[in-house]
Amino acid sequence: MRQAGRYMAEYRTLREKHSLLDLCRHPELAAEVTLQPVNRLDVDAAILFSDLLLPLDPMGISFDFVEGEGPIIHNPLRSATDIAKLRDFDSRDDLGYVLDTIHLLRRELEGRVPLVGFAGAPFTLASYAIEGGPSRNYENTKALMYGEPKTWHRLCESFVSVISSYLSAQVEAGAQALQIFDSWIGALGPSDYREFALPHSQQILRAASSTGVPVIHFGTGTATLLELMAEAGGDVIGVDWRIPLDDAWKRIGDNHAIQGNLDPTLLLGPTERFSDGITDILRRADKRPGHIFNLGHGILPGTPVENVKMAVHLVHSY
Amino acid sequence: MRQAGRYMAEYRTLREKHSLLDLCRHPELAAEVTLQPVNRLDVDAAILFSDLLLPLDPMGISFDFVEGEGPIIHNPLRSATDIAKLRDFDSRDDLGYVLDTIHLLRRELEGRVPLVGFAGAPFTLASYAIEGGPSRNYENTKALMYGEPKTWHRLCESFVSVISSYLSAQVEAGAQALQIFDSWIGALGPSDYREFALPHSQQILRAASSTGVPVIHFGTGTATLLELMAEAGGDVIGVDWRIPLDDAWKRIGDNHAIQGNLDPTLLLGPTERFSDGITDILRRADKRPGHIFNLGHGILPGTPVENVKMAVHLVHSY
Numbered sequence: 001m002r003q004a005g006r007y008m009a010e011y012r013t014l015r016e017k018h019s020l021l022d023l024c025r026h027p028e029l030a031a032e033v034t035l036q037p038v039n040r041l042d043v044d045a046a047i048l049f050s051d052l053l054l055p056l057d058p059m060g061i062s063f064d065f066v067e068g069e070g071p072i073i074h075n076p077l078r079s080a081t082d083i084a085k086l087r088d089f090d091s092r093d094d095l096g097y098v099l100d101t102i103h104l105l106r107r108e109l110e111g112r113v114p115l116v117g118f119a120g121a122p123f124t125l126a127s128y129a130i131e132g133g134p135s136r137n138y139e140n141t142k143a144l145m146y147g148e149p150k151t152w153h154r155l156c157e158s159f160v161s162v163i164s165s166y167l168s169a170q171v172e173a174g175a176q177a178l179q180i181f182d183s184w185i186g187a188l189g190p191s192d193y194r195e196f197a198l199p200h201s202q203q204i205l206r207a208a209s210s211t212g213v214p215v216i217h218f219g220t221g222t223a224t225l226l227e228l229m230a231e232a233g234g235d236v237i238g239v240d241w242r243i244p245l246d247d248a249w250k251r252i253g254d255n256h257a258i259q260g261n262l263d264p265t266l267l268l269g270p271t272e273r274f275s276d277g278i279t280d281i282l283r284r285a286d287k288r289p290g291h292i293f294n295l296g297h298g299i300l301p302g303t304p305v306e307n308v309k310m311a312v313h314l315v316h317s318y
Numbered sequence: 319m320r321q322a323g324r325y326m327a328e329y330r331t332l333r334e335k336h337s338l339l340d341l342c343r344h345p346e347l348a349a350e351v352t353l354q355p356v357n358r359l360d361v362d363a364a365i366l367f368s369d370l371l372l373p374l375d376p377m378g379i380s381f382d383f384v385e386g387e388g389p390i391i392h393n394p395l396r397s398a399t400d401i402a403k404l405r406d407f408d409s410r411d412d413l414g415y416v417l418d419t420i421h422l423l424r425r426e427l428e429g430r431v432p433l434v435g436f437a438g439a440p441f442t443l444a445s446y447a448i449e450g451g452p453s454r455n456y457e458n459t460k461a462l463m464y465g466e467p468k469t470w471h472r473l474c475e476s477f478v479s480v481i482s483s484y485l486s487a488q489v490e491a492g493a494q495a496l497q498i499f500d501s502w503i504g505a506l507g508p509s510d511y512r513e514f515a516l517p518h519s520q521q522i523l524r525a526a527s528s529t530g531v532p533v534i535h536f537g538t539g540t541a542t543l544l545e546l547m548a549e550a551g552g553d554v555i556g557v558d559w560r561i562p563l564d565d566a567w568k569r570i571g572d573n574h575a576i577q578g579n580l581d582p583t584l585l586l587g588p589t590e591r592f593s594d595g596i597t598d599i600l601r602r603a604d605k606r607p608g609h610i611f612n613l614g615h616g617i618l619p620g621t622p623v624e625n626v627k628m629a630v631h632l633v634h635s636y
Binding site: 134136137138139142143146147186188189190191192221223224241242243244247263264265266268269270273274280297300302 | 452461465504506539541562582586588620
């Protein structure tokens with residue numbers, strides 16, 4: 001969960017010279033950033049350093065990252081006309097730099113830990129593209145969803161097509177697992193999820209699974225959506241900290257693995273507090289196979305690296 | 319749920335001449351705004367026009383509202399020293415204008431509909447006071463909670479003391495029901511809720527109930543907290559749209575009434591869509607006594623007034 005990032009001094013040093021997009025778009029830099037936490041933290045996987053929004057650019061949605069505010073989309077989608085103009089593209093041409101980063105990483109990792117690739121799920125990508133950035137109420141997204149359901153579904157189908165081929169290109173390039181981020185899906189209730197998100201997520205998850213690698217299906221605020229997310233697909237369902245891990249696992253079912261679920265704010269400190277939180281999660285997982293210990297969402301910029309190292313150590317020693 | 323506000327032309331006209339705080343602080347204006355939706359919408363209750371943050375000011379936390387960005391606290395609380403400086407106060411002196419508004423409203427309403435007063439719950443007030451405004455991750459709030467639990471509890475006790483007497487002053491002035499807003503409590507998982515929020519919410523809810531009027535206990539994103547919120551208190555538990563009403567009611571239990579739970583974005587339109595949403599909620603409530611139909615959170619500024627009128631009409635005719 002954002003294991004490479006601003007909380008690490010070596011990342012901040014690189015960011016002094018390069019923008020976030022520069023880091024993503026230069027394979028040598030993206031590979032360097034990917035390896036920073038692998039080298040420092042003793043984590044069990046390398047997470048490709050990249051961004052959920054990269055596929056928007058070759059579709060014709062231009063954006064930038066504004067320091068402290070996150071992504072800003074210059075031409076947010078607001079109408080059927082905007083959506084009709086979106087372009088399909090070939091990841092090998094337009095996101096070739098991501099695939100090159102994966103190649104490079106597999107060589108540099110030499111099998112030390114597996115490399116996880118990722119992409120956004122349709123609802124989450126659509127919400128960025130429509131709102132123009134992060135949102136509290138997702139009102140433009142939902143207004144389109146409720147008001148022009150056909151246009152909504154057409155937009156999601158564009159994402160399904162583009163993201164499905166992007167994911168298989170990642171696996172061909174060497175990604176050994178895939179994570180599908182539906183980070184903002186918790187804005188929907190179950191019946192809206194079933195109508196507006198599930199059919200598209202299902203298609204992307206099916207495409208991801210057909211590559212043969214394990215697939216993680218992640219969201220936040222999903223306490224009432226877990227059964228439906230499991231139905232949509234993925235070998236592993238990711239859960240945030242709002243639901244105890246054992247309750248979540250019961251809802252997801254024995255035929256799925258689970259990923260989670262430490263509150264990232266716990267890693268701000270103190271040690272005793274996050275150590276108790278980690279032990280509680282591991283106790284609830286009950287040493288059953290199929291638990292990937294992880295945070296419930298991204299590491300926060302103010303997190304001390306020592307705390308993250310300690311957390312990894314605590315999980316390993318348990 | 320914010321039934322008076324920017325979506326109404328008569329409210330926007332007043333706001334051209336007066337700031338939000340001016341409206342709150344002048345009883346004649348606050349009463350006028352309170353009555354706008356009562357006169358236009360045929361709703362079954364008048365909701366006192368006021369703001370959750372008003373009690374912060376006499377405690378020594380100064381704030382303002384910035385157009386389009388919400389509240390900005392000028393001196394957010396960050397340390398035990400900041401918190402030790404907070405002042406207790408007498409609502410009759412420092413929030414007398416709220417009580418005067420209530421007096422005025424009871425006279426003007428002449429028993430037409432009951433008047434609902436309200437205040438914030440400790441977690442939600444603390445999160446505003448600590449973050450300095452709205453937040454996505456509540457990282458400063460949680461850092462204090464986890465890192466300095468004694469300081470956290472002291473801060474919440476200050477809110478309990480101030481808010482408890484503010485609520486009984488509202489009832490003495492004429493409020494006929496009270497709503498306690500724990501709008502951002504969904505940021506916590508159940509065990510954190512039990513440790514950091516429940517004891518304080520319980521005290522405020524007990525104080526509210528001791529006034530003798532019905533008490534509504536509201537939050538959003540609370541799918542995993544409903545049992546604990548019911549345990550904390552209130553005659554009615556408010557739920558957002560992320561959980562089907564019947565599921566929520568089962569979790570809350572037969573001894574509590576329920577309020578909710580339409581997604582406010584549905585009222586952006588179209589009619590068929592929100593009409594189906596309303597019918598679904600009413601069907602799930604199954605005509606059991608103890609359901610207050612309401613939105614799951616505040617009306618959005620872009621909502622057409624006609625849609626809100628139609629929603630009220632649909633509920634009444636069902």
